[in-house]
Amino acid sequence: MSKVRIYTLAKDLGVENARMLEILDGLGVSYKSVSSTIEEDTVELIKQILAEEQAEGTSAEATAEPTVQAPAEQATPEQPAAAPVPQAKAAPVTDAQGDGGTSEVPHRAPVVTIMGHVDHGKTSLLDYIRKTKVAAKEAGGITQHVGAFEAKTSKGKIVFIDTPGHEAFTTIRARGANVADIAIIVIAADDSLMPQTREAIAHAQAAKVPMIVAINKVDLPQADPERVKTDLTQLNLVPEEYGGDLVVVPVSARTGEGVEDLLEYISLTAELEDLRADPRAAFGGVVIEGKVDKQAGVLATVMVQEGTLHVGDFLVVGENYGKIKAMTDSAGARIKEAGPSTPVQILGFSEVPSSGEKVQSAKNEHAAREVVAGRVDTRRDAENARVQRRLTLEEMMGPLGSVRTVNLILRADTQGSVEAIQGILARKESDDVKINVMLAGIGAPTEGDVLLASTAEATILCFSVTPSGGVKKVADSKGVDIKSFRIIYELIDEVDRLIKGNVEPVFEEKYLGRAEVRMVIRHPKSGNIAGSYVRDGSLKRNAKARVLRGKEVVYEGTIIGLKRFKDDVREVQTGFECGINIDWNDVMEGDIIEASEMVEVEQA
Template identity: 80%
Template structure:
């Protein structure tokens, strides 16, 4: 028997993929995904477990068996039926048979079944589970590698033919009824639009398809698309398109994928790679199968009865209709007549249209709809919420305006803590970088240097490395991923610098490689958890006490050793006992506040403690960072 893929075996055995993965976990069998293969012994073991579970599940008695039962047997029957059922997928709902409830009621009425048994027989009331929703898929890749053509084949429409030069010029979302169920595809003009949406705090896509031409392999925009998809942390599938061409080289593409850290499953990695042809349709069914499998593992769910929420995919102003916004419904249901709040404005839905241009009255989760009713064109990525009436909509807008102003004011005032600047302590930190250089040789050399400078505490993650000056897309990616852009022997344009300033992105250019390395070292050092130690400063003897109406008790002291600093740590010793540990909140020389007092001088020491006494000894210390190699 040849090896079989997990999802194929699940289909043959009529069990869901998740069930099969649970069995593999119990057997201690390792796998990367549902497309991993299993050997004959493992398949036999799985079949044995399923057979045992099936044999252990009691079957319900037939009508004839129930009729021939004695009263004692019929009394015991409900107890047998209440035995634990065979585990089902979370979507399965086990309903009682049509004859089970009437027969139980009849038995209870005739006295054959006690009231306790009758109650036990009643089906338990369970809260309904949130149903699965259709996956939302975005297709990205290098220009003219066949993204839209592939989408056209799936949805059986000819969008590319209507576009100038056959290249997509706008963002659109379309539903496709496939053999694997409903799938929603987002067709974008590029990965930058995808990241623009994400930059505004909205994740729309559940799965990213990276299209790579079999005759062209990995190109600069392919690398950028991969970086954007990885930054969004969504499952990624590679579709190798144009395999129908004579010059197609699928194996070359698979090998090249390893250079961008995408190792195909055939090579021992966990990246799903599917060869397809948007022209002939070869492999498209396999791609849809993988999308469905990935969606199943992601367990995508949404409540159509919950509170509505959505995201703006695109918007435009039509000369006749007015503002039209394409919204992806993510939760709940949107209806004609509803009030929607987007950004700091609101509107009432006058009309809804589906992806085919048909007017509809409502739309549920994972449904793209065109909304007519906004007074202003919302921005791609804006989150959309519903309101019960116009008054509520106005209140929501008012709260958003107030919140924005409060955040802006707080941002100007507050100082970031160490943890906010560096992330949680005691864990490996990741420094995201985007590299741009003049030649491929320079890029590879810099990457080699970076690999050697990583530390156990800091991981250098090169999200994107390419030739040429940085683009606005690079800045956008850096903004959403909190990355630093490092340029070697290339100069960003004025427009890119301006966007970097607006987005508060660190964009630095270098002509000398050692200066770039020094900058990387600074980034690493800034992300290493600092080590502090207590450093002794000095000692003072309390000779008199001064009562101050505002400051409390001030210790008139003489510095016998070292020096004292304001805000230093203080330890007060009385005899051999430490009576206080705290902070020096103030130092005075005569009537003046001072920062530091040296040995041999008298001063007033103000502690955040009023029980100091004459004769006490005060020791001062401070925490200093220990230099690290």
């Protein structure tokens, strides 16, 4: 029985890919990718459903009451009404001109980043796409490397971030900005998964962006794409051919084989993501990179994410601002404006902005200065607040009662050690705590590990390997914990401590002892002190206290002080006399003071 890909069928029937997935979902067949294939009988069923929908639409239009404005559109037996054309759901926005109307937010081009292991062909793939898909333009004005480029395809524009390497990708994300919509993981067909491949996948998963795997170098005699697909399943990434939802495309950056397929898959993924941006909205963007040019001065590459950028606009980045004196597109040509999903190089900043910093526009220089002044005040207030107060338990660990996740990055000396530790960790999970090993690899931790840990609030655990001084320095600067162990059970004990810190603690009250008040001593500074005799158990400083008068509890508070003669003590045992200071001055002779404390209950 023949099969057909979902997106091919959608194209043939004139239906949106998203609508096709909706129909399949209604049939109880769920697909995450439109590149998946379906059986011929399912195809016939889809055609039948669409035909019924079309017939219903025709019937509804034919029986609709005629209107004065358009009587000619009424259906007649001689001329039946036209069938409705399936349309994608529009995303309405208020008209920017303020006339109260609405219009559809247009789609924008996808922004793609390419990541993977060194020497697997990331740069070669970018170079091939740039060479074959970028229209040649005469470079005018500032002809500098923009850090991104636009590729023209049959499906529209695709923007590639020309900074291959997951460190750059994560550096941008570390500042709270997500630039890329889709991540391409490049894996060499003759090498399969390597340490940096696993790192790149972990970074893409942490960013929660769709992934497409490009198996490069398939033109080599020793290429083995099937091995790559099998190895991917070890990371719980199952290719579509194996029944999963991971799109895997064989390519050759040298010959161009499969590159058109890769571009089509990118466009299909972007269509499913329904990427939209309003060019009339307030401007918003992200810095991809910044540098100082000896001739031009400070240059910043900005990705426009919302709105439209114009020469002469004032921009605010962090606690600095500037005025756009000139803009250059990815081909080196001077431009006067740039809309969503457009990378531009900007001349006009006085200081070099950092990658990942968010950019916003201001009406004029005065407004820009006000925004900067407000940010400075906000930062100072936040710094002062951090000094003055402690974080609450909920702020440190998240809302109580929810499932907590302990994010870990694991580094060990051998693959055997990695697998053994992962096996033990898998048995440590519970209904309350999930252990998420974001990355597990052989060798000492890298700066890339630290960047990933800083964005995901992860702890780096090392077994029989130690980080370099440079990595330690970066970790300290970013507040990332790197912990090294030589004994595997010490590492597991550390994981237990992390788990314990992520489980809502359960406390119960434990009885300590009681004392009888035999006299009340009036003290000018400390207030009333109860001269007492400990009848059973013991009393401790800072313990909870209940004062009983007969059978009635007249007060509940805390023991703020204990004395034996003139000495302050922490605890007084049965049979000894002491002075008890509680935060209440109405204690009387004959009262009984009961002490208790809250202790954490061990949880299975």
